[in-house]
Amino acid sequence: MNSFLYESQSARVLFGIDKVNEIKDEISILDIKNVMVISSPQQEDFARSVAERIGEYCGDIFPMAVQHVPVENVKVGIEQVRKLEIDGLVAVGGGSAIGLAKAIALSTSLPIVAIPTTYAGSEMTPIWGITENGLKKTGKNVIVKPKTVIYDPKLTLSLPPTFSITSGMNGIAHCVEGLYSEHANPIISLLAEEGIRALSSSLPILKENPNDLEARAKAQYGTMLGGVVLGSVGMALHHKLCHTLGGSYNLPHAETHTVILPYVTEYNSNYAPAAMEAIGRALNVDAENAGASLYDLATNLGIPISLEKIGMKEENLNEAAELATQNPYYNPRPVNQESIRALLQCAFEGIRPEKGIFT
Ligand code: NAD
Numbered sequence: 001m002n003s004f005l006y007e008s009q010s011a012r013v014l015f016g017i018d019k020v021n022e023i024k025d026e027i028s029i030l031d032i033k034n035v036m037v038i039s040s041p042q043q044e045d046f047a048r049s050v051a052e053r054i055g056e057y058c059g060d061i062f063p064m065a066v067q068h069v070p071v072e073n074v075k076v077g078i079e080q081v082r083k084l085e086i087d088g089l090v091a092v093g094g095g096s097a098i099g100l101a102k103a104i105a106l107s108t109s110l111p112i113v114a115i116p117t118t119y120a121g122s123e124m125t126p127i128w129g130i131t132e133n134g135l136k137k138t139g140k141n142v143i144v145k146p147k148t149v150i151y152d153p154k155l156t157l158s159l160p161p162t163f164s165i166t167s168g169m170n171g172i173a174h175c176v177e178g179l180y181s182e183h184a185n186p187i188i189s190l191l192a193e194e195g196i197r198a199l200s201s202s203l204p205i206l207k208e209n210p211n212d213l214e215a216r217a218k219a220q221y222g223t224m225l226g227g228v229v230l231g232s233v234g235m236a237l238h239h240k241l242c243h244t245l246g247g248s249y250n251l252p253h254a255e256t257h258t259v260i261l262p263y264v265t266e267y268n269s270n271y272a273p274a275a276m277e278a279i280g281r282a283l284n285v286d287a288e289n290a291g292a293s294l295y296d297l298a299t300n301l302g303i304p305i306s307l308e309k310i311g312m313k314e315e316n317l318n319e320a321a322e323l324a325t326q327n328p329y330y331n332p333r334p335v336n337q338e339s340i341r342a343l344l345q346c347a348f349e350g351i352r353p354e355k356g357i358f359t
Contacts, residue, residue: 004185009231011124012148013224017213020115020152023053023090030111030147032088034059036081038101040066043093043117046155050092050115059084065097067253068246071132074103081108091146094118094167095253102128102144114146117155119167119199119219120254121174124149124227136247145231151224153216161210165301166254168203168219171226172196172294173257175282176265177236178229179275182330188232189278191225196282198222200297207301237331238264241340244324245312255310258298259350262305263343266291266353271333291353306350317344 012029014022027035035058039047044063051058060080064073080086081104091101092115099122101112106128114123126145129138159167175195178188199222205215241260245251269276269291280287283297298305308314321341328335343358351357 001186005183006185006187007232009126009142009145011146013151014148015151015217015221015224017154017217018152019150020050020155021053023050023113023115023150024055024057026113026148026150027054027057027088027090030088030113032111032113033057034085034087035090036060036062036077036084036086036088037090037092038065038077038104039063039092039097040094043097046117047092050090054090059086065093065100067096068131068136069096069099069103069129071130073100074107074130077104078107081110086110088113090115091123092117095120095122098122098146099129101146103130105144106130106141109143112144112146113148113150115150115152115155116220116223118159118163118254119156119171119223119226121171121223121227121230124224125231127231136243149224151220153213153220156216156220157211157213159210161207162303163254164206164210164219165203165298165303166258168199168206168222169258169261169298169303170254171219171223172199173238173242173261174226174230174235175199175222176261176275176279176294177238178233179278180268180272180332181233181236183233184275185233188229192229193278193282195222195225195229196279198225200283203297203301234330236264236329237268237333237335240329240331241324241344244320245307248320248323249312249316251307251310251312255303258303259305259307259310259347262291262295262298262353263347264291265294266355267339267343267358268331268333269355270359288355292355295352304350307344307348309350312348314348317341317348320344
């Protein structure tokens with residue numbers, strides 16, 4: 001076995017149906033007395049229901065979370081925290097709500113309790129992001145990592161069916177990139193393989209029956225594992241491409257991950273054989289066809305795999321390839337503008353990434 005570095009990060013995770021009802025006890029354990037509940041505007045009613053459970057320890061509801069965490073909203077949140085002497089944050093919702101809580105915690109060091117309702121996985125990571133003047137800055141700081149996470153599968157029942165699938169594919173992407181990360185290690189690889197298994201086996205059930213709570217729980221379990229992977233080891237080409245496409249062309253986060261993942265997996269396949277073996281085992285397919293199998297998984301789930309269908313313009317592909325190869329992340333296979341342009345063309349057209357398509 002090769003040498004490796006593994007660093008564990010502490011987190012308290014409550015997992016199970018109706019666990020959201022234990023929020024007040026969890027706040028007490030952290031000795032928080034004056035909470036701000038943070039959500040998106042769309043999930044304000046849910047934030048109110050969580051605030052009711054928190055009772056006298058809730059000091060404010062802040063339903064201002066939107067994608068990419070604009071700095072203006074962060075500033076208003078920090079002012080509110082100071083004015084009301086808030087001593088803890090409860091983030092309810094997806095990566096945007098948790099992202100806003102993290103951005104506020106970055107300046108205030110307040111503890112966060114996260115109640116995730118999507119499969120993005122931000123709740124398990126120390127990664128923050130803030131957008132200012134159209135530029136998203138990201139960083140890692142353990143201060144923003146939620147102290148406690150409550151996974152309650154019932155809270156994901158309201159996720160629109162298509163978003164359940166694309167958000168789940170986002171969770172799978174964290175696991176896939178963790179397997180061939182620059183910092184990959186055997187412990188994280190175990191979690192990553194199991195995360196792919198849990199998500200890829202639950203999403204087809206959710207497509208047929210979005211109310212299947214057992215499948216919802218399994219998807220959240222895979223999400224949690226993907227979040228640990230994302231927070232522990234560096235990501236690679238897939239994430240660089242998704243950040244470029246999301247940041248510069250405003251493509252939707254989960255959908256972009258869903259489209260790009262099969263292509264990057266095939267692109268890296270000959271350079272990351274152990275990762276392909278793990279993906280193959282998790283999907284129960286031949287490792288040779290890991291990329292094509294991820295494509296099949298998404299298309300069988302009814303998701304259109306094509307950048308064109310999620311709003312990308314063909315005339316921007318050259319520029320995207322240029323941007324994605326500036327300050328590249330580590331990747332097992334070297335990247336250059338030409339190879340990434342070819343990958344983006346296939347993703348634009350939605351061609352199945354057969355073995356060898358990028359050689
Ligand atoms: P999101 O948080 O933006 O949510 C998308 C929409 O779904 C919102 O309108 C939200 O209100 C709604 N929603 C969420 N849960 C719902 C539910 N159960 N029922 C009905 N509607 C629901 O989307 P996301 O994909 O969870 O998060 C994406 C953002 O998170 C991106 O900005 C991404 O960069 C960030 N992210 C950060 C990390 C990290 O570690 N820092 C990890 C993953 C994603």
